[in-house]
Amino acid sequence: KKVLSTLNDEVDLVIVDAEVRNADMSMILEKSRLNFDRDREYRKGDEDKFFVDVANHLSFIGCVIIQRDFWLSRERTSYFGTVFIHVGVIFQHPPPEKIHVISEPLVMIRYGNAMWTSRAFDIWMFKWPKLIWSFSDYSDNDKKSICLREPWRKIKAVFHYRAKGAYSIKEFKKYFLREKNLLLKFILFIIAVIPAKLTNFLSVIYVFKNKSFRLSIYELSLSQNASILSLYLSRRFRK
Template structure:
């Protein structure tokens, strides 16, 4: 019997997916399969995955004729899976040695509807460790149908990363899914649309998240200011206080957040007119327009300086801003280094 299917939906990640698969394939067994669904990648993803399929009979590769988007592709790969549980995994991160065995042990012991595992946050080369964990706790926590607020408060932020999620396949298939196509977080929609009878969180970092290579940066303002909060606040079975622990209902009303997105180069006058102008008061529109008009390189240097000054907890934010902004410059890099860029991080290489 296949107990666990590791399900990857991929698109144009040939330069990273080999490292992901290398971390998984040696841990496969008769109980565990790896299913890779390729959304019609135009690069050499097929050749990369074929090499791993030749090494292991537990690897299956499915290539779609067209790209249907990340949500639909994850839905498809779960439907192709054969395991009782599916580990929804990303195509550029890695699992740590022994992670699959640890997950199998928990599945055998508690048979949860949902298992969420902790993760480290590292740079795009996976050498520098920025955050040793994403959970605010260590150890094991269990949640029943009446513990929705506790689950959301503890795990809501972590659930934005799909690679931490192991879900019972039958639960996935019996819940609404197409409603969440286009949200970019179909797994959150499936998991939180109704109470979960039995969920478990393991405060053990079993995944290494790679940051600094996100494909979503250009759409970041729309995703994190609108799509993500709208999704979290759409769930009826959670209190406003629990939802607010994850994300404010309208984060775009916070000047500091707009300033950060201006520094990334994805909030500008066009975004203001397209997304905010019709939603704001006259007073709000003045400062929102002012931020949108700030010179990008100046905004970038200012935000980098402010974030580095906050020290350890912001090191990953500074790294992503320096690596991901179109306004990044030699000046902002010097400011980041002078202000403590990477402070609190360590190089494991």
């Protein structure tokens, strides 16, 4: 009902907040992805703020309600294969000018159920950054607040994907065999061959300082190489 009340000719786009739950929906991992205290409106001149505030949330297509005429008026074919065609439609030039964001988490995300979980490293290290950094209407600082241009150069990120079981010698050979920085290449190789259960265990200890540690630990517990610690803590959070 709240969503329907916002749909009118004055709005091109409605974004709905969401909460994140585990695969069987029994546990809340994140109460709100946006953490807005009230609904927000974005109009012409607010493009940068909208991008910074909402771009990461838009990786989940289920939060998007878009006017059909607006959708059809936008370039779409160039975003085929990006996994996030809707993000390309929204942030391409010219930016949308009439946007309403609902701060109440009316959508529940079933985490760990995504069809492309097995391609996570490729998507989040390459496809998502390439898409975000392709938009011409936003500054480099704005884009950097969403993701780095080459996030795989951040050792911690690659280590985390090893801990999740999404990075191995297979990904190293596919993406980094021709890396010219020999030191970085060596480090990426070492991470690829470190026992995954060890990286998983160390990552669990590390993420405890994170505000969203429940989500992070649950994510680590989904790995085929999940450590005893991540599995234990994930079960504890259910109680």
